Amino acid sequence: MKSSSFEYHAPKTLDDAVALLARHAEEEARVLAGGQTMVPAMAMRLARPGHLIDINAIPGLDQISLTDHAMRIGACVRHAALGATAAPGPFGRLLGLLQHHIAHLPIRTRGTFCGSLANADAASEWCLLMVALDGRIEARSTAGTRMIDAEDFLLGYMTTALAPEEMIVAAHLPTLPPGTRVGFHEFARRAGDFAQSMAIATYAVAQGRITAPRIAIGGVVSRARRCPEAEALLHGATPDPALFQEAARQAATHAPLVEEDPYLRSLTETSVLRALTGAA
Amino acid sequence: MTEPQTRHITLRVNGQAREITTPVRKTLADALRTDLGLTGTHLGCETGLCGACTILVDGRAMRACLMLAVQAEGHAITTIEGLAPSPSELHPLQQAFCRHHALQCGFCTPGLLTTLVEFLHDVPNPSEAEIREAISGNLCRCTGYDTIVAATLEAAAMLRPQP
Numbered sequence: 001m002k003s004s005s006f007e008y009h010a011p012k013t014l015d016d017a018v019a020l021l022a023r024h025a026e027e028e029a030r031v032l033a034g035g036q037t038m039v040p041a042m043a044m045r046l047a048r049p050g051h052l053i054d055i056n057a058i059p060g061l062d063q064i065s066l067t068d069h070a071m072r073i074g075a076c077v078r079h080a081a082l083g084a085t086a087a088p089g090p091f092g093r094l095l096g097l098l099q100h101h102i103a104h105l106p107i108r109t110r111g112t113f114c115g116s117l118a119n120a121d122a123a124s125e126w127c128l129l130m131v132a133l134d135g136r137i138e139a140r141s142t143a144g145t146r147m148i149d150a151e152d153f154l155l156g157y158m159t160t161a162l163a164p165e166e167m168i169v170a171a172h173l174p175t176l177p178p179g180t181r182v183g184f185h186e187f188a189r190r191a192g193d194f195a196q197s198m199a200i201a202t203y204a205v206a207q208g209r210i211t212a213p214r215i216a217i218g219g220v221v222s223r224a225r226r227c228p229e230a231e232a233l234l235h236g237a238t239p240d241p242a243l244f245q246e247a248a249r250q251a252a253t254h255a256p257l258v259e260e261d262p263y264l265r266s267l268t269e270t271s272v273l274r275a276l277t278g279a280a
Numbered sequence: 281m282t283e284p285q286t287r288h289i290t291l292r293v294n295g296q297a298r299e300i301t302t303p304v305r306k307t308l309a310d311a312l313r314t315d316l317g318l319t320g321t322h323l324g325c326e327t328g329l330c331g332a333c334t335i336l337v338d339g340r341a342m343r344a345c346l347m348l349a350v351q352a353e354g355h356a357i358t359t360i361e362g363l364a365p366s367p368s369e370l371h372p373l374q375q376a377f378c379r380h381h382a383l384q385c386g387f388c389t390p391g392l393l394t395t396l397v398e399f400l401h402d403v404p405n406p407s408e409a410e411i412r413e414a415i416s417g418n419l420c421r422c423t424g425y426d427t428i429v430a431a432t433l434e435a436a437a438m439l440r441p442q443p
Contacts, residue, residue: 001326002305002306002307002310002326003305004305005284005285005303005305006285006304006305007285007304008285008287008304008305008348008350010350035346035347035348035351036328036343036346039307039328039345039346039347039348040326040327040328040345040346042305043307043326043327043345044327052304054348054350054351056351080340103417104331104416104417104418105341105395105398105399105414105417106331106334106341106342106343106395106398106417107328107343107346107417109337109340109341109342109398110337110340110342110343110346110347190416191412191413191416192416192417
């Protein structure tokens, strides 16, 4: 099928983009970045925006900036730009582990990190990363710029805190200190397919004990979420297989699954266990 | 509904500048096929899943069905028609596909070739597993993929600089 008709805008500045959003918010104006979800949704007439605001011509939005402790990812940065070489150390390794699972090569060249956040699919690897590392979203409207914690941004299945007249300008992620161990595991039916279940595990070890453990799960829940019970169990403990097994069990037991299903709970447990065990 | 919005754009396809007037909602895949007559870009699902319409945009493999034609202005587009270096000589990947019978009906072939051109540029010495992952977004319902993988391994060897 072909998309319904819309008016197309290609603003050259952010000010123009948010002004267009504000002017046409009532007519379902939507921001177009990579379009790898929006365009097929329009082709299937699941989305019928009255106005498309293409932000690809705005200079600077395709930039990644990296400081010692944080990465800022502009709204037009493609998945393909966020592999293991995008940052040194454990943070770069984690990016590489995740990027590899995002759709297929010709989708990764076009789809964007921030678009994935705006779409807020429960199976989004980047949403999972934002929750795991306490990332923040930089949102802009004609009223100004605000920063939104990932936890507050992701409201539920494909639902975010972004207002109709707001657009994501960038995502901010704290990087990980040297020595942090990072692991990721995903179950999908085939390469590049949506995650059925996935988990990120990161932790450091000081004097033989786990510090700063972070466990986050996605796919099986309506939005990516942390596993506080598993993190509490890991904190201060000595890493060993029995501990990881128990932490994975805790994470699965307390996970608010999209439906009560022993198979999904088992996938959750195994995802967390493999992310923890594989963390290096 | 008011008249559909149109734009006059210049597309740079296979090294040639082509001007068209297109409704803004038209995908690049449709513009290539219906406005420019480049029907080598095949349309299977029109939702990005099958990979048949994959083309190269500034050298990167992308789905032509997931881009609007108006978004392609200012970018260098390469379609399957632009892959061979001359009318009498095929691209090494095309030659290897012929030798290995890596196509039967040929519907998926343009998308596989464009995807693999970018892949072999990035990964000149791939393993069989890496090739299988690279083409995981291209559906072929005839060959079973084995001959495609074999052809790609051979083309990779042909394309690598000789020591």
